[in-house]
Amino acid sequence: MRVPLSPVSHKLRVTATALGVAAVFTGSAFFLKLDAVKFFSRLQNAGGVLRRFMTIDLSVVGAATAEMIGSLAMAVAALCIGFFISLVLAFLAAGNTAPSKPLAAVIKGSAAVVRAVPALVWLLMIVASVGFGNAGGLFGLLFPTCGYLIKAFITSIEDQGTGSVEAMRAVGASRIEIAIKGVLPGAMGQILAWSAMRVEFNVAESVNLGMVGVSGIGAMLMRALGKYQYGAISAIALVMLITMSALEILVNRLRRGIRGGK
Amino acid sequence: MRLSDKSRVKNAAAALGLIAVIVAAFTYLKVNPRDILLAVPRFAGFFVRNFLPPDFSSLASYIPLIAETIFFALAGTCVSSLLALVFGFLISERTNSIAPLRHTARVVASVFRNIPVMVWAALLVYIFGIGSLVGLCALVLGTLGLLARSYAESADGIPAGKAEALRACGASYPQILFHGLLPEFIPSWVNWTLFSLEINIRASVILGMVGAGGIGIMVQTNLRLFKYAEAMSLIIVLTAMILLTELAVNQIRRRLK
Numbered sequence: 391m392r393v394p395l396s397p398v399s400h401k402l403r404v405t406a407t408a409l410g411v412a413a414v415f416t417g418s419a420f421f422l423k424l425d426a427v428k429f430f431s432r433l434q435n436a437g438g439v440l441r442r443f444m445t446i447d448l449s450v451v452g453a454a455t456a457e458m459i460g461s462l463a464m465a466v467a468a469l470c471i472g473f474f475i476s477l478v479l480a481f482l483a484a485g486n487t488a489p490s491k492p493l494a495a496v497i498k499g500s501a502a503v504v505r506a507v508p509a510l511v512w513l514l515m516i517v518a519s520v521g522f523g524n525a526g527g528l529f530g531l532l533f534p535t536c537g538y539l540i541k542a543f544i545t546s547i548e549d550q551g552t553g554s555v556e557a558m559r560a561v562g563a564s565r566i567e568i569a570i571k572g573v574l575p576g577a578m579g580q581i582l583a584w585s586a587m588r589v590e591f592n593v594a595e596s597v598n599l600g601m602v603g604v605s606g607i608g609a610m611l612m613r614a615l616g617k618y619q620y621g622a623i624s625a626i627a628l629v630m631l632i633t634m635s636a637l638e639i640l641v642n643r644l645r646r647g648i649r650g651g652k
Numbered sequence: 653m654r655l656s657d658k659s660r661v662k663n664a665a666a667a668l669g670l671i672a673v674i675v676a677a678f679t680y681l682k683v684n685p686r687d688i689l690l691a692v693p694r695f696a697g698f699f700v701r702n703f704l705p706p707d708f709s710s711l712a713s714y715i716p717l718i719a720e721t722i723f724f725a726l727a728g729t730c731v732s733s734l735l736a737l738v739f740g741f742l743i744s745e746r747t748n749s750i751a752p753l754r755h756t757a758r759v760v761a762s763v764f765r766n767i768p769v770m771v772w773a774a775l776l777v778y779i780f781g782i783g784s785l786v787g788l789c790a791l792v793l794g795t796l797g798l799l800a801r802s803y804a805e806s807a808d809g810i811p812a813g814k815a816e817a818l819r820a821c822g823a824s825y826p827q828i829l830f831h832g833l834l835p836e837f838i839p840s841w842v843n844w845t846l847f848s849l850e851i852n853i854r855a856s857v858i859l860g861m862v863g864a865g866g867i868g869i870m871v872q873t874n875l876r877l878f879k880y881a882e883a884m885s886l887i888i889v890l891t892a893m894i895l896l897t898e899l900a901v902n903q904i905r906r907r908l909k
Contacts, residue, residue: 506891
């Protein structure tokens with residue numbers, strides 16, 4: 391007798407899932423009027439376009455790097471302010487340290503809503519109110535930063551459990567003492583790792599802000615794209631790519647270092 | 653617990669370095685923390701005066717664009733999770749023993765990942781022209797880069813025993829792949845695909861702002877024309893859409909467990 395390699399029910403489930411995914415894709419493609427023929431005929435342009443990109447305008451590298459550093463600085467500054475705000479709010483909202491349940495629910499709910507609004511929408515709303523410029527960008531980045539960090543920090547704080555909190559409360563420690571001496575030392579590694587990850591998102595968002603705005607490396611790229619300056623476009627894209635890749639490696643190393651040091 | 657002197661020095665150096673970076677950032681931006689404090693009441697006042705109450709009167713005319721945004725995310729998730737599976741298996745040592753191919757795939761995925769999706773969309777306009785194709789391709793590239801890395805990490809985490817046992821019985825490479833590795837990989841694949849749907853729906857909202865299709869363009873147009881109340885109605889709808897996606901994804905996850 392032949393024994394099937396996998397049971398029939400399993401095969402049925404896999405087939406059904408595959409069919410479902412195919413149906414979702416076909417439906418979406420149909421609605422979006424995606425045209426496979428057009429896709430492949432346009433794709434043939436790619437060679438010619440890429441060949442034109444194979445040149446670098448070195449004269450814009452300096453300006454692009456300066457703007458990129460600006461984006462990095464904005465990401466770090468927003469993270470720094472957001473870190474302290476989120477830390478305080480996370481302690482007020484985490485299950486094991488929250489002073490009041492309704493307050494915790496309000497903080498968790500607001501953070502979820504803040505997180506659901508795309509970062510770029512926050513930036514645009516705030517820039518509309520306080521104007522472009524570094525203060526506006528920085529303030530705009532604070533919202534998505536806090537939305538993300540509050541959720542992450544709450545998880546890290548709740549991971550510490552209730553044991554040390556109850557023990558310290560029993561010997562009469564104040565809330566602030568419990569937070570700083572009882573919970574923070576154990577949670578700090580994770581908290582720092584989450585923050586390091588957030589830097590990458592912040593840099594990407596501040597590049598995006600430039601693309602819909604007037605300043606920064608994103609705006610520089612859009613201007614070069616509008617004028618078909620291939621050399622400048624590839625130089626700017628390359629500065630972004632190198633910076634973002636270097637940042638990714640640095641953040642991964644930091645996270646590994648934090649995990650190793652714990 | 654006392655830390656050894658060496659790790660104490662190391663921690664102090666790290667803290668000093670961190671403070672230096674933060675001070676440098678604020679100095680470079682020439683932003684006074686006071687300016688940010690002043691921005692809080694200004695934003696709150698402006699928001700209450702101009703964005704509220706939201707004006708839902710022309711929402712009906714935006715429904716096709718909102719639907720387009722959702723379909724972008726769905727189609728993008730399907731394509732990128734399949735392509736990323738191939739990429740992930742090309743990157744993982746467990747599934748690909750050819751080192752040069754592995755490194756190439758890793759570099760390509762990292763290029764896809766480290767150029768922001770918005771920038772991809774703007775660049776791809778040169779190849780595909782303005783329209784749906786640009787949006788979809790940009791979504792796929794960005795997500796592909798992110799997923800490929802996650803898939804490769806998950807593939808590396810699959811215990812080697814089953815594959816080795818299959819190899820010892822004389823199974824061919826496709827047999828090892830389909831019967832030894834893929835079944836172990838499916839739970840994390842589903843998990844990451846759901847995660848990418850969440851990312852894609854957000855990305856698809858903002859992609860429209862550079863003319864890559866979807867509702868983003870209308871958010872931006874309304875803001876530019878100072879029609880804040882109308883923009884606010886769109887923002888509320890989009891936020892609800894993202895929250896609902898998150899909720900649905902969490903439900904699916906719970907049911908799968």
